[in-house]
Amino acid sequence: ETGVTQSPTHLIKTRGQQVTLRCSSQSGHNTVSWYQQALGQGPQFIFQYYREEENGRGNFPPRFSGLQFPNYSSELNVNALELDDSALYLCASSGAGNTEAFFGQGTRLTVV
Amino acid sequence: QKEVEQDPGPLSVPEGAIVSLNCTYSNSAFQYFMWYRQYSRKGPELLMYTYSSGNKEDGRFTAQVDKSSKYISLFIRDSQPSDSATYLCAMMLGGNEKLTFGTGTRLTIIP
Numbered sequence: 275e276t277g278v279t280q281s282p283t284h285l286i287k288t289r290g291q292q293v294t295l296r297c298s299s300q301s302g303h304n305t306v307s308w309y310q311q312a313l314g315q316g317p318q319f320i321f322q323y324y325r326e327e328e329n330g331r332g333n334f335p336p337r338f339s340g341l342q343f344p345n346y347s348s349e350l351n352v353n354a355l356e357l358d359d360s361a362l363y364l365c366a367s368s369g370a371g372n373t374e375a376f377f378g379q380g381t382r383l384t385v386v
Numbered sequence: 387q388k389e390v391e392q393d394p395g396p397l398s399v400p401e402g403a404i405v406s407l408n409c410t411y412s413n414s415a416f417q418y419f420m421w422y423r424q425y426s427r428k429g430p431e432l433l434m435y436t437y438s439s440g441n442k443e444d445g446r447f448t449a450q451v452d453k454s455s456k457y458i459s460l461f462i463r464d465s466q467p468s469d470s471a472t473y474l475c476a477m478m479l480g481g482n483e484k485l486t487f488g489t490g491t492r493l494t495i496i497p
Binding site: 280305307309314315316317318320321324332337338361362364366368373375376377378379380382 | 388394476483484
């Protein structure tokens with residue numbers, strides 16, 4: 275177990291709806307990154323949060339947004355869901371001065 | 387062209403065989419190289435982590451990085467059915483930055 279927990283584990287939403295996914299980082303880690311993994315593909319970087327500030331963003335539209343809280347847990351919000359948003363969403367945490375990133379079990383989102 | 391190329395397989399080998407998994411990359415600025423194992427419907431699990439060129443061994447696993455060729459490898463000795471999973475290579479430009487992943491290679495060890 276990595277100590278990174280994500281909720282919920284599975285979710286089904288309708289196209290056009292909004293969704294919030296949650297991540298609790300490993301104890302002592304102040305950096306959280308979010309990735310999208312489509313079926314049969316490697317994870318794609320969405321964005322990273324370091325000490326509550328966005329610290330890098332991948333090639334995802336603005337309807338993907340996030341937050342990091344003082345306890346370093348994080349949320350990923352996706353507005354106006356599209357069918358192509360169906361994927362496994364992964365959260366990874368890492369600590370200052372520690373480059374190793376540890377992943378949670380993921381949230382599987384299905385958009386119908 | 388993708389930044390990181392990885393043969394998706396699938397790759398099937400008999401139990402006890404040596405497995406070789408590889409990735410190539412185009413960005414010579416990558417400094418950190420990782421291998422993750424991912425079981426079906428689970429999150430990736432960090433297996434090996436290497437900084438710059440060289441070899442690193444951990445039990446049955448050996449990671450190699452050749453920065454001059456932009457080529458990384460993972461070797462699994464005495465492969466077990468429990469090694470059946472998807473193996474993802476990943477790279478990072480600097481410490482604590484985003485990971486760039488390969489597609490993943492699906493490996494099956496046949497008892």
